Amino acid sequence: xxxxxxxxxxxxxxxxxxxxxxxxxxxxxxxxxxxxxxxxxxxxxxxxxxxxxxxxxxxxxxxxxxxxxxxxxxxxxxxxxxxxxxxxxxxxxxxxxxxxxxxxxxxxxxxxxxxxxxxxxxxxxxxxxxxxxxxxxxxxxxxxxxxxxxxxxxxxxxxxxxxxxxxxx
Numbered sequence: 001x002x003x004x005x006x007x008x009x010x011x012x013x014x015x016x017x018x019x020x021x022x023x024x025x026x027x028x029x030x031x032x033x034x035x036x037x038x039x040x041x042x043x044x045x046x047x048x049x050x051x052x053x054x055x056x057x058x059x060x061x062x063x064x065x066x067x068x069x070x071x072x073x074x075x076x077x078x079x080x081x082x083x084x085x086x087x088x089x090x091x092x093x094x095x096x097x098x099x100x101x102x103x104x105x106x107x108x109x110x111x112x113x114x115x116x117x118x119x120x121x122x123x124x125x126x127x128x129x130x131x132x133x134x135x136x137x138x139x140x141x142x143x144x145x146x147x148x149x150x151x152x153x154x155x156x157x158x159x160x161x162x163x164x165x166x167x168x169x
Contacts, residue, residue: 004029006062008040012049019050023057029093030054034061036071036112044080051088059088063097065122066129071114074129096130098122 005022007030009015015032022030030050034043043061051059066072072080085092099105099122109116117125 002028004031004058006031006033008033008037008062010039010041012041012046015046016050016053019054019057023054027057029058029060031060031062031093031095034064036108036114044084047084048087051084051091054091055089056091058091058093059084060093060095063095065097065099066126071109071112077129096126098126 003026005018005027007015007018019030032043032046032050033040043064047059047061064072064077066074066077081092081094098119099109099116101119106116116122
């Protein structure tokens with residue numbers, strides 16, 4: 001059995017202390033919120049900072065989304081995750097999700113100009129994003145289809161340090 005803690009917040013000194021304390025207390029993982037919420041900073045940047053402050057605890061987003069190509073495009077998400085995995089010495093737990101059902105979640109995302117489709121469409125985008133995030137390996141070329149738009153061929157410069165990103169579960 002593994003135990004994890006989760007945090008959000010804008011007081012970065014408190015977030016850093018929380019991460020150090022969670023590691024010292026023996027927790028297995030620490031997750032920081034990812035999203036465009038007023039009560040939190042950008043999650044991947046904060047996780048990168050926490051990776052430099054900790055040595056053992058696994059790190060990852062509370063949940064990250066592949067909602068729209070305007071936010072966390074699969075090629076960008078793959079690059080972010082690979083970079084954080086290397087920075088943390090292979091301690092990334094990637095947690096992906098569909099997004100909340102609450103109407104205020106859709107309103108919040110749309111207020112940033114980011115599409116927030118119904119759950120069935122979000123599930124399809126998540127499936128497609130997962131399929132495309134790490135298709136073959138470093139240097140392999142791939143493309144992404146979002147509706148009728150095909151984005152150019154992309155290449156991930158290197159694999160995660162462990163050879164793969166470990167999904168949490």
